[in-house]
Amino acid sequence: MNLPAAEALAPDTPALAWRHGFADLGPAFYTELRPTPLPDPHWVGQSAEVAGLLGLDGRWMASDEALQTFTGNAPLAGSRPLASVYSGHQFGVWAGQLGDGRAILLGETAQGQEIQLKGCGRTPYSRMGDGRAVLRSSIREFLCSEAMHALGIPTTRALCVTGSPAPVRREEIETAAVVTRVAPSFIRFGHFEHFAAREQIDELRALADYVIDRYYPECRATSAFGGNAYAALLQAVSERTAALLAQWQAVGFCHGVMNTDNMSILGLTIDYGPFQFLDAFVPGHVCNHSDTQGRYAYNRQPNVAYWNLFCLGQALLPLIGEQEVALAALESYKSVFPAEFMxxxxxxxxxxxxxxxxxxxxxxxLLLLAQGRVDHTIFWRRLSRAVAGGDFTPVRDLFLDREGWDRWLLSYSELLAQEGSAQAADLMQQTNPRFVLRNHLGEQAIRAAKLGDFSELQTLQRLLARPFDEHPGFDAWADFPPDWASSIEISCSS
Incomplete structure (x- = not known):
């Protein structure tokens, strides 16, 4: 039997239909450049779901061509690589010009998703940085992007991570990695701040018009604010951001670096750096070791989001026209957030x-949880089981203040009787995850990956893809964190 040549068996390069709407805004918004190659790349992880979202064939995703493409070593046909410029407030202080210091946008596909390589080398906006990302931070972003999506929380996605033995200096010498991020848009509050600060009003208007026409077309037809589409945009972004923050707070997610340049104009969770899901419920918990003032503590996140929106409002003011109108556009945040959170x-x-x-x-x-430093995820999941099975003893065992718990349970039980326990339990088990990406779980996957073992990463990826399922046999991944977990320090270094 004559076998076809190996080349004939190779999957075809995907013929993606690209759109370059952001690039069409003009050179004031970006610098065109190619990624800087990395030596000897290897696969670290992939998301088959995101590949399907982009229409990428699974066979091609397993190929060396795909590996080289998503490491930044080979161009993807039809792409138009660029790094965008933006500015922003960092830790409450104006930082001036920033930009994509290590991320390069390839373009937007016909599916309406932009593809961006993070960690693919220096750009004009690297600000003395090396433009690289390291393996540990890339694994954390890959896992958390997909975990947040599975939780139903708006987020950027992650197609894959590739690694390389190329050395990268942080607190110590680490190895390089590239994460391929996917989102409808990577435009941030800081893009608007950049042009407003430079008094480039034509560019500011062009950016706002692009965002409205591409992502918020309903703002053109608004009757609110006297038909002011730019005020309607500010209100729409405020309300999306309010809903996002309500979801973060409900699931116990700490972002860690809520700078204005890390806030998505689409209300997505973006830029996973020193994030954390709460272990013990400590409202003032600060997950970012670099945040010495505690600006981005868990319980401050909703107010910080409003502060960031105020900065966006200031940036849009030249287009909105009147300060009173801009303030009115921000006002709904104050009602949408508490309503969504409740x-x-x-x-x-x-x-x-x-x-x-x-x-x-x-x-x-919440007061009982805080007083007892009760594990956030375990409490809500045990409560879900208790409502389903009628035995609240495992929940009561989480509290030192048993009497306080008993009093609260009495009030809660009265409402359960009105709702119906079976119906309540169904809702709770679809709302309270059993599995979240705790720091120690991510750390275990990272330690194994550094030794070339990606099995722990793959296990975590499977569990986090269906976080509300029981997954029998994987109880250890849903258990209390070990004592050493409290010593993990996550900073802005990546």
């Missing part, structure tokens, strides 16, 4: 109907 917390309790005493009930359980 809706999320009611769902965590299995309560479908809003009642007058909900605020007191929710505040009461």
């Amino acid at each position: 809706a999320r917390m009611r769902a965590k309790l299995g309560l479908r109907t809003a009642r007058e005493g909900d605020v007191a009930l929710i505040d009461g359980v």
Whole structure:
């Protein structure tokens, strides 16, 4: 039997239909350049779901061509690589010009998704940096992007991670990696701040018009604010951001670096750096070792988001025209966030109907959790099981203040009786995840990956893809963190 040549068996290079809407804005918005190659790349992880979203064939994704492409070593046909410029406030202080210091946008596909390589070398915006990302941070971003999506939280996605033995100096010598990120847009608040600060009003208007026409077309037809489309944009972004923050707070997610240049104009979770899912419920927890002032503590995130939106409003003011109109456009954040947060917390309790005493009930359980430093994820999951099975003893065992718990449970049980425990349990088990990307789980996957073992990463990826399922046999991944987990320090270094 005559076998075809190996070349004939190789999968075809995908013929992606590219759109370059951002590039069409003009050279004031970016610098065109190619990624800087890395030696001897290897696969670290892939998301078959994201590959499907982009229409990428699984066979091609396993090929050396794909490996070279997503390491930045070979161009993807039809792409138009560029690094965008933006500015922003970092830790509450104006930082001036920033930009994509190590990320290069390839373009937007016909599916409406932009593809960006992070860690692919220096750009004009690297600001003395090396333009690289290291393996540990790339694994964390890859896993958390997909975990957040599975939790139903708006986020950038991650197609894959590739690694290289090329050395990268951080606190110590590490190895390089590239994560391929995917999102409808990577435009940030800082893009608008950049042109406003430079008084480049034509460019500011062009950017706002592009965002409205591409992502918020309803703002053109608004009757609010006297038909002011730019004020309507600010309001729409404020409301998306409010809903996003409600989801973060409900699941116990700490972003860690909520600078204005890390805030998505589409209300997505973007730029996974020193993030963390809470272990013990400590409202003032600071997950970023670099955040010495605690600006981005878990309980400060909603107010910081509003502060960032205020900065966006200031940037859009030349287009909106009147300060009072801009302030009015921001006002809905103050109602949308608490409404969304209460809706999320009611769902965590299995309560479908809003009642007058909900605020007191929710505040009461959060106070108990904080006083006892109770594990956030385990509490909500045990409560879900207790409602389903009728035995609240495993939940009570989490608290030192047993009497306080008993009093709260009495009030809660009265509402459960009205809702129906079976219906409440169904809602709770679809709302309260069993598996989240705890720091120690990510650290274990990173340590193994540094030794060339990606099995732990793959296990985590499978569990986090279906975080509400029980996954029998994987109890250890849903258990309390080990003592050493508290010593993990995550900083802005990556």
